[in-house]
Amino acid sequence: MARPTDGETTPDTSRKKSRTYARSGNPARAAREPVAARGPATFGDWVGAARLRTLPLAIAPVVLGTGAGVVALGAGQWHPTRAVLALVVALALQIGVNYANDYSDGIRGTDDHRVGPARLTGAGLAKPRHVLIVALSFFAVAGLAGLALTVITQQWWLIAVGLVAIVAAWFYTGGKHPYGYAGLGELFVFVFFGLVATAGSAFVQALTVNLEGWLGGVGAGLLACAVLMANNLRDVTQDRAAGKRTLAVLVGATAGRVLFIVFTLVPFAIVVFFALFYPPAWLVLFGLLLALPACIIVATAKAPRELLIALQLASFTALVYGVGLGLAFAF
Numbered sequence: 001m002a003r004p005t006d007g008e009t010t011p012d013t014s015r016k017k018s019r020t021y022a023r024s025g026n027p028a029r030a031a032r033e034p035v036a037a038r039g040p041a042t043f044g045d046w047v048g049a050a051r052l053r054t055l056p057l058a059i060a061p062v063v064l065g066t067g068a069g070v071v072a073l074g075a076g077q078w079h080p081t082r083a084v085l086a087l088v089v090a091l092a093l094q095i096g097v098n099y100a101n102d103y104s105d106g107i108r109g110t111d112d113h114r115v116g117p118a119r120l121t122g123a124g125l126a127k128p129r130h131v132l133i134v135a136l137s138f139f140a141v142a143g144l145a146g147l148a149l150t151v152i153t154q155q156w157w158l159i160a161v162g163l164v165a166i167v168a169a170w171f172y173t174g175g176k177h178p179y180g181y182a183g184l185g186e187l188f189v190f191v192f193f194g195l196v197a198t199a200g201s202a203f204v205q206a207l208t209v210n211l212e213g214w215l216g217g218v219g220a221g222l223l224a225c226a227v228l229m230a231n232n233l234r235d236v237t238q239d240r241a242a243g244k245r246t247l248a249v250l251v252g253a254t255a256g257r258v259l260f261i262v263f264t265l266v267p268f269a270i271v272v273f274f275a276l277f278y279p280p281a282w283l284v285l286f287g288l289l290l291a292l293p294a295c296i297i298v299a300t301a302k303a304p305r306e307l308l309i310a311l312q313l314a315s316f317t318a319l320v321y322g323v324g325l326g327l328a329f330a331f
Contacts (some may be wrong), residue, residue, distance in 0.1 A: 041125035048121045049131070051098040056315045057189070057227060058090035060322020061197035067326030068198070068212035069205025078330070079205055085200045088145040089162070094193070096138030097169040101180075103131040104173040110242045139166050149204050161200070165192055171287060177198060181243070183250040185232070186225040186263075194221015198322075212274070212329050219267030219325070223318035226263035229256055230314055234307035261295045264314060267321055280331065284324035290317040295329040 041049075066083045070076065106121020107128050120126040144161035172180040172188055179188065197218030199209045232239065232248035233256050240249050248256040268288060275281035294313035301307050 015324050027188075041120055045120060045125050049099060049102050050095045053312055054098060054227065055091060055094060055114065056319035056322075057193050057224045058094035058197070059087065060223070060318045061193060061217060062090050062201045062322075063088045063170035063326035063328070064216045064220055064322040064329075065198040065201025065203075065213055066205055067329030068202040068210055068216055070211050070330040072202065072206035072208055072210045076330070082149060082204045083201070085145045085149045085152075086204055089142045089149070089197050090193075090197050090201075092138045092145065093165060093169055096135050096142060096166075097172060099131055099135035099138065100170055101173045102151035103128055103135055104178065105244075106131070108173075108242075110173075110239070110244050139169065142166065153204055154166060155203075155207070158200075158204075161196070165196065168192060183247045185228055185247055186247050189224040189228050190221035193224040194218065198307055214331075215230055215270055215274075216322075219270040220318065220322055222263045222267050223314065223321055226260050226294075226314045227311055227318065229260045230294070230307050233257065233260065233298065234304040234311070235302075237304075257298050259311075260298045260314075264295055264317065271321070271325065274325065274328070278328045281325055281328040284321060285326065287317050287320035287324065290314075290320065 003189050062083065066078065066086070070144055074181070075267045102119045102121050104115070106119055110122070111222055118125065120131050121128050143162060143166065146158065150156060150158045150162075170190075172185065179185070195214070195217040198220050199213045202209050202213030229248060232246040233253060236246070236248045236253055247259070251259070268285060268291065271281055271284045271287075275284075290313045294310045294317065297306055297310040301310070
């Protein structure tokens, strides 16, 4: 069942309140005021709940890993069907985990005091059961695409990897003891949206993983950690009040800002290393035009809303990084 609001309001009034709370730049006020339900979710609400700004984190490692696979295959060879299926797996997992987080955080009440955009479950815009069904549907799509890859490559152990990825996606905020509430969220995204996604995309191309796949995956994973850290820094006051012990809550805002900068800039040191062997990789350093402003914003931000801009910049930095480095490998 959806969590009850503190009082009944008309759809128009509750819509205004929801927007007011979501845009509040005062963390103390946001911690006191609940997010009001504002009527049934629109199509735009459902699209927003997919958190499209996080999708570059799914695209980047697949392109990067595919480029690494081309290097391993040699002579510019690659398997486009496998690349597309790997992309479907990554995108479906990313969207699935976003809806699963919406569901799990919403039924726990973690999203009752959000500063960022309202969530379907927490804001009472959709029935929790419906959000759960959508999340599971995307996990099913990821599973089917992964099964197709398994059949094509005849690497049956990939089924186990896919199952682990789906289980990890669910227990990020789901279950009785979600590890995302114990400061392990960054570890999850580093492993699955960095190493596994990149190395996995390389493997389905060449049935082996080279240095380009592993080290490129480290860079992609760190940038995914940066995006998550920006998100958690934005919500650090509300998460602490709700008992959600993210890494930002555990280490504090100052250390979290430092970690964001480290997560964002270290991948570019990896780019410099690869550029010594793949000259086009030097162009990936233009991604610093996005990364450096993100670091400055995080270091100086006074209001949670500013960190949303940093999150978006970090997400696009990851896209430039993954696509740019992947193309440098392939060509």
